[in-house]
Amino acid sequence: MVSSVLLALLAAASAPLLSSAQTQITVNGTSSHPIPSTLWGLMFEDISHSGDGGLYGELLQNRAFQQVTPGTTAALNAWSAVGNTTLSVIADSPAISSSLPNALSVTFPSGAPRSGVQNSGYFGIAVRASSTYTASFFYRFPSTLPSAALTATVSLAGASSGTTFASGTVALRPTAQWTQATVALRPRTSAPDINNVFEVTLAAGAFVGTVHLGMFSLFPPTFGGQANGMRADIAQALLDLKPSFFRLPGGNNLEGQTIAQRWQWNNTVGPLTARPGRVGDWGYVNTDGLGLYEYLVWIELMGMVPIMAIWSGFALGGAAVPANQLAPYIEQSRQQIEFVIGSTSTPGGALRASLGHPAPFPLLYVEVGNEDFLQPSTYQSYRWAAFVNALQADYPNLRFLATSSFNSPALSPKPQSWDIHVYQTPTWFTQNSAFYDSFARDGTTFFEGEYAAISTNPNDIFGAPSSGRLVYPTVQSAVSEAAFMMGFERNADVVFAASYAPLLAHVTQNQWTPNLLSFDSGTVIKSTSYWAQWMFSNNRGDVYLPSTLASTSGALFWSVVQRVSPPAFIIKVSNTGTSASTGVFRLPSAVASTGQLIQLAGAANASNTPTTPSAITPQSRTIATGQNLSFSAPAMSLSVITVALV
Ligand code: AHR
Helix, strand or coil, rough: CCCHHHCCCCHHHHCCCCCCEEEEECCCCCCEECCCCCCCCEEECCCCCCCHHHHCCCCCCCCCCCCCCCCCCHHCCEEEEECCCCEEECCCCCCCCCCCEEEEEECCCCCCCCCCEECEECCCCCCCCCCEEEEEEEECCCCCCCCCCCCEEEEECCCCCCCCEEEEEEEEECCCCCCEEEEEEECCCCCCCCCEEEEEECCCCCCCCCEEEEEEEEECCEEEHHCCCHHHHHHEEEEHHCCCCEECCHHHHHHCCCCCCCCCCCCCCCCHHHCCCCCCCCCCCEEECHHHHHHHHHHHHHCCCCEECCCCEECCCCCCCHHHHCHHHHHHHHHHHHHHHHCCCCCCHHHHHHHHHHHHHCEEEEECCCHHHCCHHHHHHHHHHHHHHHHHHHHHCEEEEEECCCCCCCCCCCCCEEEEEEEEEEHHHHHCCCCCCCCCCCCEEEEEEEECCCCCCCCCCCCHHCEEEECCCEHHHHHHHHHHHHHHHHCCCEEEEEEEEEEEEEEECCCCCCCCECCCCEEEEEEHHHHHHHHHHCCCCEECECCCCCCCCCCCEEEEEECCCCCCEEEEEEECCCEEEEEEEEECCCCCEEEEEEEECCCCEEEEECCCCCCCCCCEEEEEEECCEEEECCCEEEEEEEEEEE
């Protein structure tokens, strides 16, 4: 029972300020369309170490010396000597596998103190006492065999302090053949920071000679216990968004700078020793440990569905496969789809079953390329048609998405769906909240696959922070994106999915800002835009209720949806202006006298950053409500009001 005093206080708290403008909003009780269950989700590609060093749980960087040039200093990235060993990366014979030709050659001189190798991880390693870490590596003695097995110590230690947090031992047999050693590490205490290293060492004087090491790994417990799976804190932050879909594997990182460097699904599945890795599009080597199967298993664990891209015959460096040479690439795409949904009597389905998942994954959407407006001529003249005509015949139930600019140039066959991207200013997003209102209702559907307010400078959207580029999302960027997102609910009869991009970035290794989540090896920072996504996705409706349209030149934007069970109206209000603004919502039926308000608000340029990770978070409280609901939205705010029907 809410007391009358409390109700009066609540009413006062939500009463319009005298100075605030008022907008009358009539809400229609007849739904215009259902809200698709796929509407809110995630776009992912390995950018800014969002995959290797981010979502993918592996803690060691350059673990298998993939795609490096032997003999170079760069090949030793993240590795250094402990004691007085000499290190170099070599092309070994025999190699661990044909996919992993390189190894770390480690020479122990006579009279060596405790010596070996260390890896600094992905810019640090978090060491937690509550976790058991699984460490492994391959070894062989190429020339002088030790007279008996050696005892190697594997440890996690402070890089500067030298404090050992965890250690274990493993026997290295005297063998010239590649052999795997595995050990569990259980830290007794947590490290105070991420300035830690992984070490493999031999005791003083234990061995004189050379050992070859390769294909190292160090895994903490993963999200949901998935083998070769995901970092738990990042995955949990994503799960909290209640995402419906996951777009993979790009983004530009699908395309490759050259045709040979494109993402190829078949190089990302099976044993880690069978994955050569590739030079990704964002300036670092991708291990491909986070491969197609790992993506799909995790997507299922998270309750999402995949939106999967296939390579469309175009590399970012500008090369396009000529029409008469496309066949093998189309076949590779067909096999990619077969791996995901083929029956176990097909080679692809049988491979999937052999990895542990006989049932097909629930694939419905396949994206043909990424941003093919970068080379619209070949997409229009043959690439789109060649891929879609061939694959649609084999998979008539799939919906293929086009990625060039919508209808420009026109494509044949006519795409059933399009992926639209927009990186713009906060102002653009507010002025374009009605972007989809005028789109034809002719069966064509849209995926807003990438969007973010990234700069305050309309003349230099992709410029430097000094010219307006945001480093972290701000309150202004988040509430402006929210204005645009109101349009997704209003147009959810044609917009079936939407995802902010990029999703994840390491705080010091980013190729792109701003990002939805930022992280280092120990922490995750939820941005203002993350919270806006969270507010929409956690407060979905089943049907959209049309209401008075907002002015796109104004500052106040809204969307009203109805939830069926338990029955409620959910009102979202974004005030992108610099003063409070009141919306008076005339609801179509009687509602409870109180409702729940969740609100994100703050100074326009306020951000959540590594030093202020929780400066701006949504706040909840009960407010007075009624069928005529007068709501004062503070300047620069996003609010969600849930009020039960009575
Ligand atoms: O999200 C960052 C990049 O922006 C994507 O890789 C690309 O698709 C777009 O240009």
